[in-house]
Amino acid sequence: MQKPLIFLSIVAIVVFCTLNVATALTGNYSTAIHNNVWHTGDRVLMSGHDTSNGALNSNHVTEGVLTPSDTLNGIVYIGSHDHNIYALDARTGAKVWSYQTKFAVNSCPAIANGIVYVGSIDHNVYALDARTGAKVWSYATGSWVHSSPAIAYGTVYVGSNDNNVYALNATTGTKIWNYTTGATVWSSPTVTNGTVYIGSQDRNVYALDARTGAKVWNYTTGSIVYSSPTVTNGTVYVGSLDRNVYALNATTGTKIWNYTTGDFVYSSPTVTNGTVYIGSQDRNVYALDATTGTKIWNYTTGSVVYSSPTATNGIVYVGSIDHNVYALDANTGVKVWNYTTGSIVNSSPAIANGTVYFGSWDQNVYALNATTGAKIWNYTTGSIVDGSPTVADINYNM
Numbered sequence: 001m002q003k004p005l006i007f008l009s010i011v012a013i014v015v016f017c018t019l020n021v022a023t024a025l026t027g028n029y030s031t032a033i034h035n036n037v038w039h040t041g042d043r044v045l046m047s048g049h050d051t052s053n054g055a056l057n058s059n060h061v062t063e064g065v066l067t068p069s070d071t072l073n074g075i076v077y078i079g080s081h082d083h084n085i086y087a088l089d090a091r092t093g094a095k096v097w098s099y100q101t102k103f104a105v106n107s108c109p110a111i112a113n114g115i116v117y118v119g120s121i122d123h124n125v126y127a128l129d130a131r132t133g134a135k136v137w138s139y140a141t142g143s144w145v146h147s148s149p150a151i152a153y154g155t156v157y158v159g160s161n162d163n164n165v166y167a168l169n170a171t172t173g174t175k176i177w178n179y180t181t182g183a184t185v186w187s188s189p190t191v192t193n194g195t196v197y198i199g200s201q202d203r204n205v206y207a208l209d210a211r212t213g214a215k216v217w218n219y220t221t222g223s224i225v226y227s228s229p230t231v232t233n234g235t236v237y238v239g240s241l242d243r244n245v246y247a248l249n250a251t252t253g254t255k256i257w258n259y260t261t262g263d264f265v266y267s268s269p270t271v272t273n274g275t276v277y278i279g280s281q282d283r284n285v286y287a288l289d290a291t292t293g294t295k296i297w298n299y300t301t302g303s304v305v306y307s308s309p310t311a312t313n314g315i316v317y318v319g320s321i322d323h324n325v326y327a328l329d330a331n332t333g334v335k336v337w338n339y340t341t342g343s344i345v346n347s348s349p350a351i352a353n354g355t356v357y358f359g360s361w362d363q364n365v366y367a368l369n370a371t372t373g374a375k376i377w378n379y380t381t382g383s384i385v386d387g388s389p390t391v392a393d394i395n396y397n398m
Contacts, residue, residue, distance in 0.1 A: 090352065145161070241264040283303055341366065
């Protein structure tokens with residue numbers, strides 16, 4: 001019998017970075033992020049995307065943030081357009097290691113059993129030793145890999161611009177199956193209850209059997225789906241470039257509701273405490289009732305919001321093209337603070353131990369105090385940081 005899994009909510013795509021994170025820790029750490037199930041001693045604290053109540057998602061963080069007493073030697077994993085994947089000390093920002101791929105890295109890392117899984121624009125999915133950065137294996141798809149991997153049942157699930165969703169053996173990288181959609185797949189998968197949920201530029205949201213890749217259902221929206229699904233309480237939440245946020249029945253794909261924003265929705269949703277948080281190209285961050293789709297509030301930033309929100313401890317954290325990261329009251333949408341970087345923030349924030357981690361087009365990875373927005377440290381990479389971080393405790397002896 002499969003052991004029950006306890007998940008952390010995380011937020012992660014952005015642009016188009018989505019992740020799913022799971023952990024075997026005791027206690028209730030669920031909520032949702034872009035996708036992962038891990039039977040591991042590694043402690044994944046946070047990453048960028050949401051999957052509440054047992055859904056695998058590595059992109060958004062809602063609740064269940066681990067306390068300092070739970071954490072040993074946290075590491076921030078993040079990619080850069082300088083072709084590197086970085087492991088940074090979460091406390092100081094010091095580089096632990098970097099691994100160079102052949103092209104930019106937009107994908108958000110996923111960690112399981114001491115392995116970091118991440119995609120690259122060089123067409124490959126990589127498995128790297130989380131402690132050293134040494135390559136364990138790589139798998140070459142037919143095109144760019146923007147999608148962020150989800151790990152479940154000993155399998156790595158990820159999309160590619162070659163139109164396929166892949167299932168790879170997490171230990172060896174051997175292909176188990178692939179499912180071909182009608183266009184490129186930038187969306188990141190969420191895996192829960194034996195089903196893989198993912199969007200495609202062919203306008204569809206897909207539900208695939210996690211073991212075989214067989215299609216369970218698809219739902220056709222009015223345009224491209226870059227957004228990564230979040231699944232909670234039997235409902236799939238996802239955005240589309242048709243300007244809508246959708247709630248779909250996770251079993252059948254039937255539409256429950258849709259909410260129309262003022263422009264494209266690239267952002268991926270975070271769901272917690274009965275509320276859906278998501279950004280739009282209309283410059284707004286929205287809070288919607290998860291059951292009805294009714295708008296609770298919206299906050300208008302200075303520009304487009306590609307970033308996917310992360311929600312924890314009553315605060316929503318999100319980036320904007322206006323160069324800022326915002327902390328908003330989760331109940332009212334009132335701004336608590338903002339921090340201005342030197343350029344665009346598409347990265348989705350990850351929260352761990354009272355710290356906000358994210359990347360910026362000014363080439364930096366930042367760590368901010370989650371309560372005040374004060375900068376703790378920044379690490380300068382060699383190029384744009386578009387992807388979102390994952391923060392994990394892998395029991396280093398630093």
